[in-house]
Amino acid sequence: MPRAIWSGSVSFGLVNVPVKLVTATSSKDVRFHQLHAEDGGRINQKRVCSLDGEEVEYSDIVKGYDMGGGRYVIVEPEELATLDPEADRSIDIEEFVELSDIDPLYYDHSYYLIPDGRADKPYALLAETMARTGKVAIGRFVLRTKQYLGAIRAHDGVLVLSTMLYADEIVPQSELEVPTTDATKPSKRELDMAEKLVESLTSAFEPEKYHDDHREKVLALIEAKADGQAIAAPEAPRDTAPVVDLMAALEASLAAAGARGDGSRKKASA
Known part of the structure; x- marks a missing residue:
């Protein structure tokens, strides 16, 4: 079972449901390390000052906000700590909305909310109620000193929480260059x-029938090279003719x- 990264409660009205937050996704990306081509040694990243070219110890690094024109405002960790939102370990449901009212643009990361302690009955009550009404709960919570906006919905008897982007984090469509002429x-x-x-x-959506073809090819290539096989370079792709x-x-x-x-x-x- 995935390890819980947060524990608290979901509250709506006077009902309080203790829950734990676990990740709902697992990245399957094929990751490569940077190596020295000459001897195969791992490449280490160093922090170097852009002015004197000297390596800088982590303890000598401060946070600065770029104000433009080469001017930075230095902000100390203690100063940021005074602005951290209060972690009250609660997801307070502020309202219920229709799922169709939420544009997928606003979704960020997904997590499972599972019952914590003796919360099985109130958890089941909330999940079943949301499933029957088809509603999505909107609330805010604090995770690792940051406040998140979240959408909670029921999926096969389990509560799923998706963190959401705020409205000002979405690029307005008015900034896009999309031609809308008579032509x-x-x-x-x-x-x-x-x-x-x-x-x-x-057809009906069946996520199981989709898989990452490219990742499978990369892993097959790695296995082949590990076995000493030579890999032939592919032919250059032909230009696709435009649709006339x-x-x-x-x-x-x-x-x-x-x-x-x-x-x-x-x-x-x-």
Whole structure:
């Protein structure tokens, strides 16, 4: 079982549910170390002053906020500590909202909330109530001296907490350069064809059928090299021709999707 990184309680109204916070995800990235090409030694990172080029001890490093123009404001750890939010070990639910009202842009990291101590019954009550109502609880809590905004929802009888970004952390779409001229507006026929293509590719989401092909290839390459096999360099990819006729591309896509669907149905019947 994953180790709890926080313990406290979820409170809504006068109901208090003791919980523990555990990570809900596990990164599977293939990580490489930096090595010296000549002798294979690990590369060490050093802290070097940009002015005199001397290595600096960690104890001699302070935090500075860049004000622009080469001016920094030095802030001491003791000064920051006076501003740390009070860690009251509680996630106070401020409101319940519809899941569809939350844009996925706001989600950050996901965690599981599991019952702590003798909290099984109130935990089950909260999880079942949220599942029946389809609501998401919004609240704030403190983790490692930082205040987070969180969304709590029920998933198969377990409470899932997703930390969220604040509104001012989302890049406004008004800052994007997306052309919206008459020339880019699709025709009714193009929209009808595109909708048919979407319908032909629509199915129930099954996360288990997706896997990281690239990671598997990297691990296979590592295993092959560890066994002494020579790895041939791949051919340079060919340039993909730009789509000139949008309708022709849609029609070809629909035909390909239909052929794939027929093949799947034949396989299922067999």
